[in-house]
Amino acid sequence: MIIDERIVSEAIASTYFEKFKNSLDLDVAIVGGGPSGLTAAWKLASAGRKVGLFERKLSVGGGMWGGGMTWTSIVVQEEAKGILEEAGVAVREFKSGYFTADSVAATAALAYRATSAGARVFNCTSVEDVVLREVDGVKRVMGLVVNSSPVEMARLHVDPLVLHCKHAIECTGHDVEMLKTLVRKNGVKLNTPSGGIEGEQSMWADVAEANTVRHTREVYPGVWVAGMAANAAFGSYRMGPIFGGMLLSGVRVAEAIDALL
Numbered sequence: 001m002i003i004d005e006r007i008v009s010e011a012i013a014s015t016y017f018e019k020f021k022n023s024l025d026l027d028v029a030i031v032g033g034g035p036s037g038l039t040a041a042w043k044l045a046s047a048g049r050k051v052g053l054f055e056r057k058l059s060v061g062g063g064m065w066g067g068g069m070t071w072t073s074i075v076v077q078e079e080a081k082g083i084l085e086e087a088g089v090a091v092r093e094f095k096s097g098y099f100t101a102d103s104v105a106a107t108a109a110l111a112y113r114a115t116s117a118g119a120r121v122f123n124c125t126s127v128e129d130v131v132l133r134e135v136d137g138v139k140r141v142m143g144l145v146v147n148s149s150p151v152e153m154a155r156l157h158v159d160p161l162v163l164h165c166k167h168a169i170e171c172t173g174h175d176v177e178m179l180k181t182l183v184r185k186n187g188v189k190l191n192t193p194s195g196g197i198e199g200e201q202s203m204w205a206d207v208a209e210a211n212t213v214r215h216t217r218e219v220y221p222g223v224w225v226a227g228m229a230a231n232a233a234f235g236s237y238r239m240g241p242i243f244g245g246m247l248l249s250g251v252r253v254a255e256a257i258d259a260l261l
């Protein structure tokens with residue numbers, strides 16, 4: 001076979017822009033591709049939903065690749081080990097109830113499950129704003145405003161593109177970026193105790209893990225929080241490199257949204 005470089009370029013441009021064009025009306029738009037976002041994408045796409053996941057960095061995976069302090073091993077508890085096993089990851093019991101997995105294998109497996117289930121992943125794409133609409137006196141988030149991450153990093157003045165979604169999931173981790181933007185620009189009240197972002201507290205793994213799942217919910221019409229963002233939104237603790245809560249939160253948000261669609 002003689003390779004024609006122009007066909008290689010045409011293939012990339014055509015397939016990428018087809019993927020983008022087909023993602024202008026999503027059932028669910030996920031902001032951030034860490035463990036919670038990837039798990040939500042995997043589960044929603046497996047349920048047949050049209051899912052787009054937008055990740056600022058070149059690689060999805062967020063804080064999962066590095067395990068604890070760059071030591072590439074993660075821990076999950078009994079309740080979450082089945083999610084990793086279902087993704088095809090080898091899990092080993094360390095002490096009763098504590099299971100370990102290779103963090104690179106776990107991250108790669110979640111990314112593979114999400115994409116092979118049909119979730120469209122847009123890496124190198126930053127969510128810089130949301131689409132807000134008022135219908136019958138009720139405001140709702142109806143989409144995302146996205147830009148190329150290199151544009152954001154170089155601080156170029158380039159306008160973004162926009163897509164619509166029925167539900168958006170805030171999976172941006174510690175920084176709760178999308179919610180911060182929503183509150184800062186629009187002064188809206190969230191479904192949190194204070195109506196604002198409560199902020200993350202210090203380490204208390206046991207309570208934090210339970211709260212991550214408990215706080216996984218719709219925090220504003222059209223916007224759900226999952227993973228570390230649920231902790232930050234509702235003012236709970238951090239938990240360090242135990243990742244069960246992130247996985248369970250991803251499953252929970254997917255099931256809750258799927259039930260509404």
Ligand code: 48H
Nearest residue numbers: 032034035036056062063126127172173227228238239240
């Ligand atoms: C596009 C964005 C934007 C944006 C951010 O931090 P993550 O891994 O998030 P989770 O919640 O799935 O997992 C949290 C976990 O990794 C963790 O930090 C834990 C368990 N910490 C415990 C502790 O004590 O510290 O991933 C978030 C992703 C990242 O990849 C960001 O690049 C991405 O979201 N992101 N993508 N547009 N505006 N903001």
Ligand code: FE2
Nearest residue numbers: 063174228240
């Ligand atoms: Fe973290």
